[in-house]
Amino acid sequence: MTVIASRAAEHPNKSTAASSYLLLRLPAWNLRLQRLSNSKSQHNALSDKLLEIIIYFACFIQLSLASRMLSEAVVDQAQPLQYHKGPLLTGKISVNLIWYGNFKPSQRAIISDFVASLTSSADSATKAQSQPSVAAWWKQIEKYYHLSGSKKAPLSLFLGTQLLDDSYSLGKSLTDKKITELASRGQQKDAINVVLTASDVTVDGFCMSRCGSHGSASGTARARRGLSKFAYVWIGDSTSQCPGQCAWPFHQPIYGPQSPPLVAPNNDTLSHSEVNHTDPLFSTRVLRE
Structure with a gap:
């Protein structure tokens, strides 16, 4: 142990995790929709397509919100300490x-x-x-x-x-x-x-x-x-x-x-x-x- 002379002298957040989760789940949801369509071919094809569009649209909104929240977090890095x-x-x-x-x-x-x-x-x-x-x-x-x-x-x-x-x-x-x-x-x-x-x-x-x-x-x-x-x-x-x-x-x-x-x-x-x-x-x- 040496004594040195003194001189007179994550940033991931929940939004990011949500974005990653949604991106990983999109292929799985798409596969489930395809299976649903195959197993229930007697149903109206337009209804299945409409369901797929709604799910993708919801995912797009979530991803957009997460991205916006992350961008805002990067701009404002202030994290005030709270006195307890x-x-x-x-x-x-x-x-x-x-x-x-x-x-x-x-x-x-x-x-x-x-x-x-x-x-x-x-x-x-x-x-x-x-x-x-x-x-x-x-x-x-x-x-x-x-x-x-x-x-x-x-x-x-x-x-x-x-x-x-x-x-x-x-x-x-x-x-x-x-x-x-x-x-x-x-x-x-x-x-x-x-x-x-x-x-x-x-x-x-x-x-x-x-x-x-x-x-x-x-x-x-x-x-x-x-x-x-x-x-x-x-x-x-x-x-x-x-x-x-x-x-x-x-x-x-x-x-x-x-x-x-x-x-x-x-x-x-x-x-x-x-x-x-x-x-x-x-x-x-x-x-x-």
Whole structure:
């Protein structure tokens, strides 16, 4: 385990599934209509034809509605978080990065820069010139603190310690338990530990049901009431394992409109797709603590 010096720094939806189901069922319905027509030839052929037209017309309407709903979902990607009156993280919180596997220095720099930029600089002139910024996006979280009526110090995130495990100390096939074990290696008090796994590391459920996860676990430090808890986030590298599921919009999705994917600003699909998943996981972890 190597400690790195800190720097001062699915999209398929129900509409898509419905469309795919209807497309697969059309040949079967057509075959059933043919059998119906053969077995009941004494019936009026015009009635059978009319029934076939009605079914195809209904399918066309469903497909059109599904396509329209999917297109609208792509245009509007806003997914506001709902505050459920639970406790929120407050005060100064360090974000510790735990790199599991082999990563390029440039990839580590992109993620660490993103974390460092969550808190705005003290130089207001620089902030004004650099809008929109990550810090401005993150300030949207403050509205939930206003709703909670908390009188505690507001949340302030900063980049903490970075740990590099390029020897795969827990193997290349990880369970949720091993992810939690990796997360526990970071600072546990007033911290969010982010575990990032390399492209040759498989994790239970990765690509099939999730692209990342977040949670909390009991730490080793003692608190007033038993063991303390620490928060963590895990994000996998999907660029080689399942880019169509988890690397969108920097890769064409398996389902939905096949528009050209976005080009990552630094030509590094891995880092930017991980940042893309870090946004919602980070926000949800903070608001659910």
